[in-house]
Amino acid sequence: MSTLRSPFRSRMRALTDHAVTGLAILATLIVVTPLIAIFAYLVVKGAVSLNWAFFTQVPKPVGEPGGGMANAIVGSALLLGVASLIGVPIGIGAGIFLAEFGRGTRLANAVRFTADVLNGVPSIVMGLAIYALIVVPQGHFSAFSGSVALGIMMIPTVCRTTEEMLLMVPHAVREAALGLGVPNWRSALSITVKTASPGIITGCMLAFARVAGETAPLLFTALGNEFWSSSLNQPIAALPLQIYEYALSPYDDWHRLAWAGALVLILLIVLSVALVRYVTSRGVLKGAS
Amino acid sequence: MGVSIQVTNLNAWYGANHTLQDINLNIPANHATALIGPSGCGKSTFVRCLNRMHETNPVARVTGSVRMGGMDIYADTTPVEIRRRVGMVFQRPNPFPTMSIYDNVAAGLKLNGYSNRRALDEIVEKTLRNSALWDEVKDDLKKKSGASLSGGQQQRLCIARALAVDPEVLLMDEPASALDPVSTSKIEDLIFQLKAQYTIVIVTHNMQQAARVAENTGFFLNGRMVEFDSTHKIFTNPSDKRTEDYITGRFG
Numbered sequence: 001m002s003t004l005r006s007p008f009r010s011r012m013r014a015l016t017d018h019a020v021t022g023l024a025i026l027a028t029l030i031v032v033t034p035l036i037a038i039f040a041y042l043v044v045k046g047a048v049s050l051n052w053a054f055f056t057q058v059p060k061p062v063g064e065p066g067g068g069m070a071n072a073i074v075g076s077a078l079l080l081g082v083a084s085l086i087g088v089p090i091g092i093g094a095g096i097f098l099a100e101f102g103r104g105t106r107l108a109n110a111v112r113f114t115a116d117v118l119n120g121v122p123s124i125v126m127g128l129a130i131y132a133l134i135v136v137p138q139g140h141f142s143a144f145s146g147s148v149a150l151g152i153m154m155i156p157t158v159c160r161t162t163e164e165m166l167l168m169v170p171h172a173v174r175e176a177a178l179g180l181g182v183p184n185w186r187s188a189l190s191i192t193v194k195t196a197s198p199g200i201i202t203g204c205m206l207a208f209a210r211v212a213g214e215t216a217p218l219l220f221t222a223l224g225n226e227f228w229s230s231s232l233n234q235p236i237a238a239l240p241l242q243i244y245e246y247a248l249s250p251y252d253d254w255h256r257l258a259w260a261g262a263l264v265l266i267l268l269i270v271l272s273v274a275l276v277r278y279v280t281s282r283g284v285l286k287g288a289s
Numbered sequence: 290m291g292v293s294i295q296v297t298n299l300n301a302w303y304g305a306n307h308t309l310q311d312i313n314l315n316i317p318a319n320h321a322t323a324l325i326g327p328s329g330c331g332k333s334t335f336v337r338c339l340n341r342m343h344e345t346n347p348v349a350r351v352t353g354s355v356r357m358g359g360m361d362i363y364a365d366t367t368p369v370e371i372r373r374r375v376g377m378v379f380q381r382p383n384p385f386p387t388m389s390i391y392d393n394v395a396a397g398l399k400l401n402g403y404s405n406r407r408a409l410d411e412i413v414e415k416t417l418r419n420s421a422l423w424d425e426v427k428d429d430l431k432k433k434s435g436a437s438l439s440g441g442q443q444q445r446l447c448i449a450r451a452l453a454v455d456p457e458v459l460l461m462d463e464p465a466s467a468l469d470p471v472s473t474s475k476i477e478d479l480i481f482q483l484k485a486q487y488t489i490v491i492v493t494h495n496m497q498q499a500a501r502v503a504e505n506t507g508f509f510l511n512g513r514m515v516e517f518d519s520t521h522k523i524f525t526n527p528s529d530k531r532t533e534d535y536i537t538g539r540f541g
Contacts, residue, residue, distance in 0.1 A: 172379060172381060173383060173386070175342065175379060175383065176385065176447070178342065178372065179372055179376070180373070180396060181369050181371075181374075182397070183369050186401075187400070190400055191400075194387050195386055197387070
């Protein structure tokens with residue numbers, strides 16, 4: 001009998017197998033625990049203040065009970081919508097350039113480097129930069145400037161995930177398209193991007209979810225608003241700003257509203273990610289990988 | 290209809306690597322021509338020079354001339370144009386994974402701006418029938434992805450995709466090397482039927498396959514074409530000692 005087949009060896013192998021599996025499960029639990037804990041805590045603290053008024057009313061003055069964050073919910077939706085209109089097309093476009101057309105060029109290296117630096121810029125600095133570039137020249141705070149700040153913050157994530165997803169498309173798929181006499185640009189847009197689209201969409205959702213909770217870039221741009229506003233030219237309320245303001249206040253009922261706001265913010269992010277996934281997965285064919 | 294191909298003094302490089310040296314060859318129209326030889330002998334590079342796929346590699350270079358139907362494909366036309374006239378089937382089946390079976394076949398036409406729906410339906414059915422795949426997929430044309438088919442079906446799908454743009458030449462780079470014997474024999478039957486309409490050039494490692502499907506066979510070794518003759522002559526009475534050594538299994 002060879003040493004590899006000795007009973008001791010095989011028992012050791014089974015043990016190692018169990019140990020490694022156990023460690024992997026443990027690591028998974030450690031990853032999930034904070035997520036579940038945060039969510040549970042939010043539900044416990046926030047759910048009690050969630051009522052119809054929260055979604056339909058604007059904040060009440062100090063001392064008056066009730067009121068809601070309807071303006072902040074709408075404001076966040078507007079800010080994120082406009083930010084996505086800015087960040088997603090630019091990010092995807094730059095990602096396509098990096099992966100398909102600019103490979104190895106100096107411009108591509110510069111773009112990739114800039115995107116990585118931009119990704120590392122603290123969000124408060126982004127807020128200040130937009131303050132100086134848009135708010136000061138315009139002379140007033142605005143939803144638009146807030147959207148620009150969030151949109152620019154989305155670009156690097158969208159750009160680099162797009163690039164990486166495109167590079168993962170097998171060479172054989174590109175060759176198949178070129179072999180059919182499809183011009184290079186057409187093959188890149190219609191075949192490679194389409195093949196990589198599930199990954200690109202995930203990248204966009206990650207960027208969206210990340211900026212949805214940003215407070216700092218909005219402090220000097222969107223500013224916040226206690227009243228209804230849906231104008232891009234006016235200061236606008238946003239959930240993170242409202243939560244920030246209420247949580248810092250000395251009033252107990254505002255604290256409760258802040259918890260409810262945090263819960264709603266998380267739910268809105270989860271809902272929009274789920275919605276995008278559902279819509280984009282409906283066209284997927286049987287057996288497509 | 291197929292066209293004949295005249296190759297004159299063809300040389301090809303990958304970087305500093307001189308992978309094809311002074312190839313001269315006449316490939317007759319509407320015949321199947323097999324290219325055999327050991328791995329790395331240049332036969333794949335050679336077929337990739339016939340539709341200018343070789344030059345998609347940034348370090349690749351080609352000199353010499355390839356004439357098809359009286360036109361020099363390196364001087365008188367663009368790579369995109371020539372690839373519409375010279376279809377290619379690759380070693381590993383490579384259907385577009387996110388497209389339906391129908392869209393895979395129609396891809397070459399659709400991506401080149403062809404959108405007449407009724408005509409597309411007809412072409413898809415005709416080419417799937419020509420590739421002996423129609424009966425197996427006709428119920429799932431738009432429901433299933435090309436990637437959901439078996440390996441042999443995928444390869445026939447890729448043949449249909451290449452035929453749908455109505456080429457004059459069909460290049461096949463070891464089209465059956467990743468397939469089981471049943472799928473392989475289906476592909477071989479197909480080659481037999483297709484040469485009535487197309488000029489076929491097939492690279493293969495399988496000498497029985499060359500003997501079964503091709504009228505003519507070329508033997509490649511170390512970037513040169515050692516011998517080109519009728520398949521019967523190559524396999525029974527080759528003029529070159531190296532060809533004989535290879536087909537009798539003395540090396541390679």
